[in-house]
Amino acid sequence: MELNNKDLFCTKAYVGGEWIGSDNTFNVLNPYDQTVLAQVPDLGRKETVLAIDAAQKAFKEWSHTTSRERANLLRKYADLILEHQQDLARILTCEQGKPIRESLGEIKYGAAFLQWFSEEAPRIYGDIIPSSKEDHRIFVLKQPVGVVAAITPWNFPNAMITRKIAPALAAGCTVVIKPAQDTPISALALAKLAELAGFPKGVLNVITAESPVEIGEELTTNPKIRKLSFTGSTAVGKLLMRQCAGTVKKISLELGGNAPFIVFDDADLPSAVDGAIASKYRNAGQTCICTNRLFVQETVYDDFVTLLKERVSSLAMGSGLVEESNIGPLINAQAVRKVDQLVDSAVQQGAEVVLGGEPSHDLFYKPTIISNVTSTMEITKNEIFGPVMPVIKFGQEQEVIEMANSTNYGLAAYFYGRDISRIWRVAEALDFGIVGVNTGLVSAVEAPFGGIKESGFGKEGSKYGIDDYVNIKYVCVDVNSNI
Numbered sequence: 001m002e003l004n005n006k007d008l009f010c011t012k013a014y015v016g017g018e019w020i021g022s023d024n025t026f027n028v029l030n031p032y033d034q035t036v037l038a039q040v041p042d043l044g045r046k047e048t049v050l051a052i053d054a055a056q057k058a059f060k061e062w063s064h065t066t067s068r069e070r071a072n073l074l075r076k077y078a079d080l081i082l083e084h085q086q087d088l089a090r091i092l093t094c095e096q097g098k099p100i101r102e103s104l105g106e107i108k109y110g111a112a113f114l115q116w117f118s119e120e121a122p123r124i125y126g127d128i129i130p131s132s133k134e135d136h137r138i139f140v141l142k143q144p145v146g147v148v149a150a151i152t153p154w155n156f157p158n159a160m161i162t163r164k165i166a167p168a169l170a171a172g173c174t175v176v177i178k179p180a181q182d183t184p185i186s187a188l189a190l191a192k193l194a195e196l197a198g199f200p201k202g203v204l205n206v207i208t209a210e211s212p213v214e215i216g217e218e219l220t221t222n223p224k225i226r227k228l229s230f231t232g233s234t235a236v237g238k239l240l241m242r243q244c245a246g247t248v249k250k251i252s253l254e255l256g257g258n259a260p261f262i263v264f265d266d267a268d269l270p271s272a273v274d275g276a277i278a279s280k281y282r283n284a285g286q287t288c289i290c291t292n293r294l295f296v297q298e299t300v301y302d303d304f305v306t307l308l309k310e311r312v313s314s315l316a317m318g319s320g321l322v323e324e325s326n327i328g329p330l331i332n333a334q335a336v337r338k339v340d341q342l343v344d345s346a347v348q349q350g351a352e353v354v355l356g357g358e359p360s361h362d363l364f365y366k367p368t369i370i371s372n373v374t375s376t377m378e379i380t381k382n383e384i385f386g387p388v389m390p391v392i393k394f395g396q397e398q399e400v401i402e403m404a405n406s407t408n409y410g411l412a413a414y415f416y417g418r419d420i421s422r423i424w425r426v427a428e429a430l431d432f433g434i435v436g437v438n439t440g441l442v443s444a445v446e447a448p449f450g451g452i453k454e455s456g457f458g459k460e461g462s463k464y465g466i467d468d469y470v471n472i473k474y475v476c477v478d479v480n481s482n483i
């Protein structure tokens with residue numbers, strides 16, 4: 001791979017400030033052409049324990065650094081990431097497949113979490129509470145929770161790591177990261193830049209493995225880990241939550257979604273089409289907040305679908321490294337099969353293919369629109385995680401709110417319309433942690449990202465993002481005691 005700084009292409013894990021290899025390795029593939037990009041260490045429980053111990057040792061000093069010291073390091077780290085953004089984006093596209101423009105966007109988004117939390121670090125304020133007893137004074141302190149385990153996904157191999165480590169490091173925690181097996185190279189490049197920025201040994205550790213099971217078990221059962229932050233599927237989130245119960249860890253979970261996108265009859269249709277495309281086809285439909293069900297009011301249904309088809313037809317599939325590509329490959333063959341099965345099953349139950357509707361070549365799936373979809377079809381209940389837009393017709397506002405909310409998930413929802421009273425009514429009625437109104441792009445470092453229901457709990461980014469990494473301690477002082 002052509003990089004300006006070849007040192008960023010690391011193929012060893014990073015534990016206690018050392019780069020460690022292993023006789024056991026696994027292949028990291030480029031999803032575009034299935035070539036082997038690298039072989040990285042296939043580690044297990046033993047190395048995970050080493051990483052946890054290193055993080056715990058480092059915590060003793062790191063948790064006592066001043067917030068200004070931590071802020072300065074985080075800022076330096078962000079600057080280094082931005083300085084190397086072209087290389088980091090290239091690594092990301094090669095191991096994940098997304099178009100290079102999106103990768104660059106992700107690197108900047110990722111660095112912005114470090115900038116944001118560098119600014120939050122000095123503002124982790126406590127409190128003084130007026131006491132009901134004359135002699136008592138009540139103080140509230142916020143202290144770092146301890147060693148954090150961050151288990152991160154392949155769809156955003158850079159930003160989902162920084163979104164977790166930035167608040168953790170800002171709060172004074174140390175971290176053990178287990179990146180997804182499909183995309184470990186971006187994580188190791190981040191570790192290299194953390195080393196260059198000057199984080200002390202053991203503050204940040206990256207463990208790689210082909211199977212997440214053994215490492216996941218250790219991270220969720222080892223009593224030295226005091227918090228788990230996980231982004232991934234709801235099924236795995238539930239398992240990790242059960243495993244964490246034994247040592248009662250603090251947890252935040254950013255899990256699956258089933259986002260509705262509603263187009264009301266007073267919407268600006270071209271803008272709504274733009275929003276739907278941005279929300280659905282970004283990263284080839286592989287984001288947790290991707291539109292999963294598009295509801296269009298019957299009076300504008302035909303016009304909207306015609307406009308949508310026109311625009312989606314012009315999306316170009318291709319190598320992420322080619323500037324003009326809009327849609328890259330899916331992450332692996334299993335992902336392509338799953339998307340295809342959902343489309344086939346919807347078509348068997350009466351849905352109509354407006355565009356695409358089948359795999360293309362290698363790991364590509366054609367940008368797809370299917371209409372005449374009903375809420376009983378599997379495709380409206382499962383997270384599609386591919387470039388497929390199922391369109392459902394609706395009549396009245398109340399009916400669409402009920403359909404939109406009729407899911408166990410509660411991450412993101414979107415709607416387009418102009419009536420101001422309906423905007424407030426619908427925004428309040430949707431049971432989701434994030435609601436986009438007249439926009440299909442809602443991710444921002446300053447906003448609290450996170451779901452409700454089976455989409456998880458805990459907020460990432462924003463002023464709330466630090467809360468999950470601190471313990472609140474209440475100190476009561478009797479000012480009249482003469483001990």
Ligand code: SIN
Pocket residue numbers: 155156231254286287288289443444449
């Ligand atoms: C995701 O978690 O898949 C979405 C990431 C983002 O847009 O912040």
